[in-house]
Amino acid sequence: MSEVLTPGPTRIVLIRAGQYDYADISLGKSAHLVGRNNAGKTSLISALQFLYIDDERRMQFSRGIEETKRYYFKHDTSYILFECVSADGRFVTVGLRGTGQIGGYGIERFVYVGSYHKSDFIDDQNRVLDFDNVKANLSGKEFALMSPKDIRDSLLGNPGGSGKGISLGIVPLQDVGRYKDFVDLFKNILHLSDLGQKEIKDTLLSVNRRDLHGGKSEINLANEYDGLVSQLNNEKEKLSALEKVEPLIENMKTARERRDIARRDIPALYHALSLAKTNTTAAISARRSEHEKERDRHQLAMADISSKLTTAETQRDALSGQKGVAEHELSVLDKLLHEFEGYLPQMEAQSIQNLEGLISELSGRIHNVQPVAVLAREIELLEAEIHRLREQRNSHSDLLGTRLVGAGQDIHDVFRLFNPSILGLRTGDEIIISDEQAMLQGISSIRERIVDGVFHGGGVSVALDAIAPPGSVSATSVADLDAMIAEKTGILEKKKAALDDSTNVERTRVELRAAQQELNSAIQKAVRYREFEQRNAGRKAMAAQIVSLSELLGKNGAERESMKVEQLKLRDRLTTANDGISDAEREMKRAMSVTFRAPDSSWKTGAPDPTWAEDLYTLNELYGRTFKEYDDMDAESSKILRQIGLWAPDIVRGASQEERMNACEEALNSLVEHRAAYAELLSKVVIGMRSTFDGMLRALEAIKGRGTELNKRLGVLKVSNLRNLKVEIFEIEEQTRFYRSVVDSGGDDLLADVGATEAAVRRIHDKISKAPVLRLSDWFGVRFVVENGRGETKRYDDLASIESNGTTMTIKLLVNIILIKSLLRTKRACMIPFWIDEATQIDPDNLREIVELANENGFCPVLASTNSVSIAEYIYAIQLTTQGRSVIVNGGSLHRTPRASNDPAAA
Numbered sequence: 001m002s003e004v005l006t007p008g009p010t011r012i013v014l015i016r017a018g019q020y021d022y023a024d025i026s027l028g029k030s031a032h033l034v035g036r037n038n039a040g041k042t043s044l045i046s047a048l049q050f051l052y053i054d055d056e057r058r059m060q061f062s063r064g065i066e067e068t069k070r071y072y073f074k075h076d077t078s079y080i081l082f083e084c085v086s087a088d089g090r091f092v093t094v095g096l097r098g099t100g101q102i103g104g105y106g107i108e109r110f111v112y113v114g115s116y117h118k119s120d121f122i123d124d125q126n127r128v129l130d131f132d133n134v135k136a137n138l139s140g141k142e143f144a145l146m147s148p149k150d151i152r153d154s155l156l157g158n159p160g161g162s163g164k165g166i167s168l169g170i171v172p173l174q175d176v177g178r179y180k181d182f183v184d185l186f187k188n189i190l191h192l193s194d195l196g197q198k199e200i201k202d203t204l205l206s207v208n209r210r211d212l213h214g215g216k217s218e219i220n221l222a223n224e225y226d227g228l229v230s231q232l233n234n235e236k237e238k239l240s241a242l243e244k245v246e247p248l249i250e251n252m253k254t255a256r257e258r259r260d261i262a263r264r265d266i267p268a269l270y271h272a273l274s275l276a277k278t279n280t281t282a283a284i285s286a287r288r289s290e291h292e293k294e295r296d297r298h299q300l301a302m303a304d305i306s307s308k309l310t311t312a313e314t315q316r317d318a319l320s321g322q323k324g325v326a327e328h329e330l331s332v333l334d335k336l337l338h339e340f341e342g343y344l345p346q347m348e349a350q351s352i353q354n355l356e357g358l359i360s361e362l363s364g365r366i367h368n369v370q371p372v373a374v375l376a377r378e379i380e381l382l383e384a385e386i387h388r389l390r391e392q393r394n395s396h397s398d399l400l401g402t403r404l405v406g407a408g409q410d411i412h413d414v415f416r417l418f419n420p421s422i423l424g425l426r427t428g429d430e431i432i433i434s435d436e437q438a439m440l441q442g443i444s445s446i447r448e449r450i451v452d453g454v455f456h457g458g459g460v461s462v463a464l465d466a467i468a469p470p471g472s473v474s475a476t477s478v479a480d481l482d483a484m485i486a487e488k489t490g491i492l493e494k495k496k497a498a499l500d501d502s503t504n505v506e507r508t509r510v511e512l513r514a515a516q517q518e519l520n521s522a523i524q525k526a527v528r529y530r531e532f533e534q535r536n537a538g539r540k541a542m543a544a545q546i547v548s549l550s551e552l553l554g555k556n557g558a559e560r561e562s563m564k565v566e567q568l569k570l571r572d573r574l575t576t577a578n579d580g581i582s583d584a585e586r587e588m589k590r591a592m593s594v595t596f597r598a599p600d601s602s603w604k605t606g607a608p609d610p611t612w613a614e615d616l617y618t619l620n621e622l623y624g625r626t627f628k629e630y631d632d633m634d635a636e637s638s639k640i641l642r643q644i645g646l647w648a649p650d651i652v653r654g655a656s657q658e659e660r661m662n663a664c665e666e667a668l669n670s671l672v673e674h675r676a677a678y679a680e681l682l683s684k685v686v687i688g689m690r691s692t693f694d695g696m697l698r699a700l701e702a703i704k705g706r707g708t709e710l711n712k713r714l715g716v717l718k719v720s721n722l723r724n725l726k727v728e729i730f731e732i733e734e735q736t737r738f739y740r741s742v743v744d745s746g747g748d749d750l751l752a753d754v755g756a757t758e759a760a761v762r763r764i765h766d767k768i769s770k771a772p773v774l775r776l777s778d779w780f781g782v783r784f785v786v787e788n789g790r791g792e793t794k795r796y797d798d799l800a801s802i803e804s805n806g807t808t809m810t811i812k813l814l815v816n817i818i819l820i821k822s823l824l825r826t827k828r829a830c831m832i833p834f835w836i837d838e839a840t841q842i843d844p845d846n847l848r849e850i851v852e853l854a855n856e857n858g859f860c861p862v863l864a865s866t867n868s869v870s871i872a873e874y875i876y877a878i879q880l881t882t883q884g885r886s887v888i889v890n891g892g893s894l895h896r897t898p899r900a901s902n903d904p905a906a907a
Contacts, residue, residue: 006858007170008831009051010091011083011890013116016128017098018043018072021881024118024890027833028873029855032863033888035878040886041864045190045835047072050096050107051082052171052186054152054179060187070105073098077128083116087157087169087828091115094151094168097131109151111166112141142166152179172828181207185820189834189859192812197798200815201777204729207819208706212699217776219692232685234650235678241648242667242674248647249664252640256661259633266630267605269612269623273596276616280591288584295577302570309563316556323549326542333539336532348526355519362512366505375499382492386485393481398426400433404443413450414443416464594620597627637661693739700736700779704729713818724787725814728795735779784811806846809836813850817857832859839863847871 014023019040025031033041042062049059050072061068072080078098086092093116099106108131120137122128135143144166146154156176157169171182184206188195205217396402401423404411415423425431433439449457453464594616613619638657644664645652651667654660707729714725786807787793802808813834824830834854839847847863848871854861861872868875879887 005085005089006829006831007085007087007168007172008858008860009048009082009084009170009833011081011116012044012047013079013081013083014044014047015077015079015081015121016075017078017080018047019886020044021885021887022122023886023888025876025888026874026890027831027860027862030851030861030863030872031874031876032839032865032868032872033876033878034865034868035886036866036880039878039880041878042835042837043071044888045833045862045864047080048082048190048833049187050080051084051094051151052155053183054148056148058180058183060191066105069098069107073105073107074100076100076103077130079121079128079134081116081121084168084170086167087172087830088167092166092168094146094154097134109146109148110135110143111146111151111154112138112143113166114141169828170830172825172830173823174825175823178823182820182823185816185823186832188816189813189820189832192809192816192835193837195812195816197782198777200782200812201780203816203819204703204706204782205777207822208703211706212702212776217699219696219774221692221772221774232678232681235674235681238648238650239671239674239678242651242671245644245648245651245664246668248640248644249668252637252644252661252664255633255637255640259630259637262626262629262633263599263603264606265609265626266599266623267603268608269619269626270596270599271605272608272612273594273616273619273623276614276619277591277594280616281588284584284588284591288581288588291577291580291584295574295581298570298574298577302567302574305563305567305570309560309567312556312560312563316553316560319549319553319556323546323553326546326549329535330539330542330546333532333536336528337536340529340532343529345526345529348522348529352519352522352526355515355522358515359512359519362508362515366508366512369502369505370498372499372502375495375502379492379495379499382488382495386488386492389481389485389488392424393478393485395426396478396481398428399423400425400427400431403427411443413453413455413464414446416467417446417455417462591616596620596623690743694743696774696776696779697736697740697743699776700731703776703780704731710815710818713822714814723789723791724785724793725811726785727815728783728785730781730783732779732781739774786811806842806850809842810846810850810853813854813859817854817859821857830858833862834859836861836863838865840865840867840869844869844871 009027011024011026014020016022019038023040023044025033025044033044035041046061049061053059056065056069059065059068063071072078073096076097076099078100080096082094084092084094091114093112093114095110095112096107097110099108120129121134129137154166154168155171156173156179157167157171158176171179173179173182184203188199188203209217392399401411404423411423422431427433446455446457449455450464455462455464612622641652641657641660641664648667651664652660653663707727711726714727781797784796784802785793786796786802788807796802802811820832836842836847836850842850847869851861851863851871863869863872868877876888879889881887
């Protein structure tokens, strides 16, 4: 081919990858994939991401990346190959192969110099080669494994970074640092159908992010200022609260003094009360100790006699249990003896053997029986088939096939193109021949167009082997029909016999279940008989054991009666000792009920008053009154402190109440410092917010300016069905009005009017609460001004409102073509494929215009639909195997030369 090829991918090949067993398509000026839904059209073109995108995390598939890799690279012989023309004119093939389940569904990338040849990957028996054999076949073609970074460097024409030395250069960026922008735009053209107004705005921001004059396209105001505004509000609240609680702090100081006076006597009273309680409880304890010693002696004796009695009772229970077991066994043996009276083991064994034989016979009769409904349906179909064959035999001489064979016509290949059933129609009845000579001439004309098993005519070529076998179009003779009738009749008789067996099979199943139940009962009885013989052998020894156990039980009873008499005497003595202990415990309980709260360890102990009583209970009443005086004063102090905490919680700090009261007094002395801190923080908030909003507004002006440059580039591109297209980037003032007012308001002295400044901050804070994230994309819109071929101008603020799907796709393509070309070197041509799904939904003239526009700007459109249109250079029909897998064969594609759009005869 003398034409100089444009650098870029020229061929995509999938081997055992995704939905495809094999797919091979060429990328020229355009291609069209035709196949039913879910045949793999989208997944084939989406695979281009494996060539152009280095980072798996940035790829965009309908599934997650791990599931995507399992989908495309299920086997360790799954390959995806991209044959490319490099910037220096060489053919270079980039490949990916899966490591399969054992390799965790990983991907290995490789590259070699040269075109794709099927024999390098698939042998003569159509078997896919493993990777070792593939590498051996490619060893002389500068084969090299590549990392994702290596592939990216090669795409950009910078193989030195990878050290592989193979440069593709099919993405000649002016600035290699903008590779991420190219990737985002490339994903756009792979998903043009899904590209909406939001995606276009996000794309403009992403591509032009370096031109936003340092401004950000998105700011989380809540993160940056919400805390600062909250801090400002908190500081204001502290200041107001401190001024409000000043009188309360004075009252709290008075309550503290009264509490301290009441607290001075409490430690000495506590010491005297503790000593009185100790002396009282010691005297009670001495009396109780004597009673406890007597109780302990009686308890030891009681425990000893109880232990002996328990041992005797345990012995009695054991003897009774043994006797009961022996008596029960004799009773059971008597019942079994009665049950097996007259039982003959040999006769029962013969009965079991007979039942097993009967079960085997019945099971054989049931085996492989077909369902009655299935057999009945097959008989009905056979009878209908025999009836049709007999009718055909009776009217054989009137059949069209018989008449044509008799006329010496070779009709085998001709009627493979039509429905072979036509040959079985009766002439004069089901088919009328008005001009036999014309009919024979027509058949001859069709036969002449068949050369080497392929029909050529009407703009198509049809391989006859793909339609019907030769025998299916021959006129059947009477002898053949008789033979077929006899064969079908024999099958019918066999099916009827099988139906009779199937009808009676349920009765056989009932007999089988009854025989199985009888066999199970006989086997169980035989097992129980053998157990009975073994147990009956010990009958005599068991009877002797029962006599011995009865004598031991009588002796045990006498011993237990003696122990019970001694136990009653000890119980009376123990009751007397326990009564003495109870009296002492009641006295002790009263003394111990005298409880009193201990003073804090930090309180100092004062001198005791000699007028205090020594009696425990009188002294306790005095102590309670004194402590109540302290509690009342302390409660009053706490109450005032809590009220202060409600009005000014930030000043009530400290681990103890004393520390918190001290903190309140200290906070009251810090009013001047609080006022100064509040003023400084207020200034910081206002200045920071103005700076943030000003940066966003400058970024907005920058992105609006990019619209002018975009329209200059659009003016260079000519689209015949669009006289003119402009993109207007306009400010959404209802979104920006508030933020401009914040930037434009205020003078040099921010705090000249503190009240007004505070109100402004509150308004900003409310705005942040409603919209915590500030996005530049919300501040501008993209309007498309379209002048069609008739000179009509329409403005669209949303792509979704454009009536023509073709116009929408053209606009999307134009915008992305311009943005991509703005990244590329102007003197380095390259070809980049993109994707148009459901192409038949676009008006043919618009679709042709899109294809021509793409070709003129170095882009290769790949169309996809369930039906074909005569627009693309290559048309590929997706075939399905019997296993539901997809196949595309490059040699089987249709190659056409599209006509120009101004040709009146264009399709």
